[in-house]
Amino acid sequence: MGIVLVIVSIVAAYLLGSIPSSVWYGIGYFGIDVRKQGSGNAGATNTFRVLGKRAGTIVMLIDVLKGWTATCLASMLFYMSEIGETELLVYKILFGIVAIIGHIFPVFVNFKGGKGIATLLGMVLAIHPELALVCITIFILTLIASQYVSLSSILATLAFPVLSWLGVFGHPEPLLIVFGFTMFILVVLTHKKNIIRLMNGNENRVNVFARSKSSHRH
Structure with missing residues (x-):
């Protein structure tokens, strides 16, 4: 196996994940740094909050694409015969985690x-599309019912390892289950402040049916 290609792929996955879409898009198109407004977080949720639905959707899709592309680097190595089929899932998970x-x-x-949620979604879409679509459905339904992005993200992330463990889409894959619960722990850790606000009843809500903000473009 070409260790150099694997190292290059790891670096590429990290650089893909590092693309600060919310910051670059916000500053480049609107002249606004989302890190200085709203929650101050450089993610899609704060972009929705600060710049509106269109900007938030674009940033979210870019972040999803980052995770999907990085994860698919493993497939590229597989088709180049640098890794075997038994190693494919391991490298998909490795590259996806590096992107996150x-x-x-x-x-x-x-x-x-x-916080890596959209990038995680892209990774899961590359690893298990069917399960990812179920998690997306859970996210959307929870968001509509609660208007809490953080709660929706946490529940959707938890659904992945639980559904894997239950074997909803075939025989349970131990590596996917371990990965899923590890990602769930990571999401909980990156959402600590949100969880505290949820418990205190003062977490920010997002009205998915509200009209988008007018353009801020300079």
Whole structure:
């Protein structure tokens, strides 16, 4: 196996994850740094809050694409015969996690990024599309019912390892289950402040049916 190609892929996955889409898009298109408004978080949720639905959707899709592309680097190595089929899932998880780390700690903006939910979604879409779609459905239904993005993210992330463990889409894959619960713990840790606000009843709500803000473009 070409260790050099694997190392290059790991670096590429991190750099993909590090792309600060909310910061670059906000500053480049609107002249607004989302880190200085709203929650101060450099993620899609705060972009929705500060710049409106269109900007938030674009940033979210870019973040999803980052995770999907990084994870698919493993498929590229597989088709190049650098890794075997038995190693494919391991490398998909490795590259996807590296991309999420890049999103949370991006080299391009002083290692202060978002919480990695959209990038995690892209990773899961590349690993198990059917299960990812179920998690997306759970996220949307929870968001409509509660208007809490944080709660929706936590429940959707938890659904992945639980559904994997229950074997909803075939024989349970131990590695996916361990990965899923590890990601759930990571999401809980990155949402500590949100969880405290949820418990105190003062978490920010998002009205998914509200009209989008008018353009801030300069």
